Amino acid sequence: MFKKPEALTDVPFHYCPGCTHGIIHRLVAEVLDELNVTGRAIGVAPVGCAVLAYKYFSCDMQEAAHGRAPAVATAIKRSVPGSVVFTYQGDGDLASIGAAEIVHAAARGEKITVIFINNAIYGMTGGQMAPTSLIGQKTTTSPFGRDPELTGYPIRISEMLATLTGAKYVVRTSVHNPVNVNKTKEAIRKAFECQLNGIGFSLVEVVSSCPTNWGMTPMEALKHVENKMIPYYPLGVYRSPEEDAKK
Amino acid sequence: MAEKVLMKGNEAIAEGAIAAGCQCFFGYPITPQNEVPEHMSKRMIELGRVFLQAESEVAAINMVYGAAGAGARVMTSSSSPGISLKQEGISYIATAELPAVIVNVQRGGPGLGGLCPSQSDYFQATKGGGHGDYHLIVLAPSSVQELYDMVGDAFDLADKYRNPAMLLTDAVIGQMMEPVELKERKVPNVDKSWATTGHQGKRKHNIVNSLGLAWDELAEMNKRLYDKYETIKANEVRIEEQNVNDADLVVIAYGSSSRVAKSAIALARANGVKVGLLRPITLWPFPSKRVAELAARGKKFLVVEMSFGQMYEDVRLAVDGKAPVDLLYKLNGTVPSVEEVQQRIESLK
Numbered sequence: 001m002f003k004k005p006e007a008l009t010d011v012p013f014h015y016c017p018g019c020t021h022g023i024i025h026r027l028v029a030e031v032l033d034e035l036n037v038t039g040r041a042i043g044v045a046p047v048g049c050a051v052l053a054y055k056y057f058s059c060d061m062q063e064a065a066h067g068r069a070p071a072v073a074t075a076i077k078r079s080v081p082g083s084v085v086f087t088y089q090g091d092g093d094l095a096s097i098g099a100a101e102i103v104h105a106a107a108r109g110e111k112i113t114v115i116f117i118n119n120a121i122y123g124m125t126g127g128q129m130a131p132t133s134l135i136g137q138k139t140t141t142s143p144f145g146r147d148p149e150l151t152g153y154p155i156r157i158s159e160m161l162a163t164l165t166g167a168k169y170v171v172r173t174s175v176h177n178p179v180n181v182n183k184t185k186e187a188i189r190k191a192f193e194c195q196l197n198g199i200g201f202s203l204v205e206v207v208s209s210c211p212t213n214w215g216m217t218p219m220e221a222l223k224h225v226e227n228k229m230i231p232y233y234p235l236g237v238y239r240s241p242e243e244d245a246k247k
Numbered sequence: 248m249a250e251k252v253l254m255k256g257n258e259a260i261a262e263g264a265i266a267a268g269c270q271c272f273f274g275y276p277i278t279p280q281n282e283v284p285e286h287m288s289k290r291m292i293e294l295g296r297v298f299l300q301a302e303s304e305v306a307a308i309n310m311v312y313g314a315a316g317a318g319a320r321v322m323t324s325s326s327s328p329g330i331s332l333k334q335e336g337i338s339y340i341a342t343a344e345l346p347a348v349i350v351n352v353q354r355g356g357p358g359l360g361g362l363c364p365s366q367s368d369y370f371q372a373t374k375g376g377g378h379g380d381y382h383l384i385v386l387a388p389s390s391v392q393e394l395y396d397m398v399g400d401a402f403d404l405a406d407k408y409r410n411p412a413m414l415l416t417d418a419v420i421g422q423m424m425e426p427v428e429l430k431e432r433k434v435p436n437v438d439k440s441w442a443t444t445g446h447q448g449k450r451k452h453n454i455v456n457s458l459g460l461a462w463d464e465l466a467e468m469n470k471r472l473y474d475k476y477e478t479i480k481a482n483e484v485r486i487e488e489q490n491v492n493d494a495d496l497v498v499i500a501y502g503s504s505s506r507v508a509k510s511a512i513a514l515a516r517a518n519g520v521k522v523g524l525l526r527p528i529t530l531w532p533f534p535s536k537r538v539a540e541l542a543a544r545g546k547k548f549l550v551v552e553m554s555f556g557q558m559y560e561d562v563r564l565a566v567d568g569k570a571p572v573d574l575l576y577k578l579n580g581t582v583p584s585v586e587e588v589q590q591r592i593e594s595l596k
Contacts, residue, residue: 009452038448039445039446039447039448039449040445040447041445042317042443042444042445044313051458054454054456055454057452058452059445059446059452060443060444060445060446060452060453060454061443061452061453061454061455061456062312062313062316062317062443062454062455062456063343063454063455063456063457063458064309064312064313065309065312065335065336065339068305068306068309068312068336071301071305071306071307071309071310071313072309072310072312072313072316073313074299074310074313075271075273075297075299075309075310075311075312075313075314075317075319075321076313076314076316076317076443078271078297078299078314079270079271079297079313079314079317079318079319079321080317080318080443080444080445082445083317083444083445084445100302100303100305100306101302101306101309103302104301104302104306
């Protein structure tokens, strides 16, 4: 029978209609329950739309300063033996202000799992340009469309982190249709297993939608993910223990 | 008696932390405190505890937040510009009511500044530094032995009140070598059932947080902090006094300045000047009541500090216009000499 995962509380989500946070929160919670680690889990919430994630997950939670979740998670993992530590971060949090923290956590091979929600915009603060916003994308701080002459090109986090030896499992997925929702769940499970097996740093970059700040309907937003986001952010496994073993 | 060792100030900070049961240290290189992370990098690993050189002072303070939230005794150290970087994290730690120790080995400022000692981070330490209504408990040692002892005091106070505590020292004391008695310290058993250690299915989940979006949620958080600070102010003031009772003039100085002042006072006393020393050991809470008492008894004050005059303002506040307060300020890049302090004392008698 379909029921709420143990790893989610009863607090109703505040997310917009069509927001993919709801799906991804659920996938993370299901994986925690299925791996039987919810009791050992400590999650670190970001600053962003998911700032209230500390109310939504029923494991121990810490709310981090903007971008600092990987540093917070590093300390929790190293000071609580047996803990299963994850961060949940948006693209402003992880790729902008938190760029140093994510790179160094990955470089150090911290045995944490990062769930990276890439919707190419700052959602909570009302739709500003993000490091992952696409060329030409109109946002509240790029009203004429993102101009590479002015603001460079969007950052591909998975590809970048995959070059770091300590980053053992790096994968990009999406949740724009059921097939890919299932693939995302599998990726999240493998990421937590990478942590549980003591292999190293794991990150799942989930290409997500933000209908509200993209100025689209939820369905248009999912189409935008498929037709515009994924061509720039190709889905796939960028690092894995299996591939590393072959080298 | 415990082993007595000739030790550098920064090393005494590290050893004092270890004796006090510090479980995690997160730091970053910056002169003049590098011996702290260097010493910790060896000793903490030898002891099977947690050491990490973070990618920045920002990352380090956020690691402190994470470990503190997870129930560990945790410390970071830095110097003035690095402490500026930590302010956001400190505000979060105070608001989330987490215990932690932050060491500032002050250097010349402002900006990139210099490597000389200073006391110009007093405002930063005692008036917030980070945003919002919060306070650090601030201890100001004046010798290498006090560095060793007061690190442990900082940990205990931080745990007692679930509040970050700062050890505010300077480049002179950090770099000088003095004999230190390596006293053993009893590490208190502190209830940390609020920490995020994983609920194991046996309790409600714990949340470490500083966000209060609902106005009453935020007001409640602030009320807890306000009440806590009132309690600390009432109970934790620490002072050292020398020859104050019969003094006409009371010199108020802390840290390195207090050492210079002690020598100058001894010389002035030998010349018949009735002068004493009030050395605040806690800069926050500031010994305002004691200063006010002395002002009411007709004493005059001379503040000696290595800044434009920051503690001077707290003395003025405490005195509330009831007594004259003179200031011997030192611009960063200079330190007070015994002669100039003695001269000023004798000119004020």
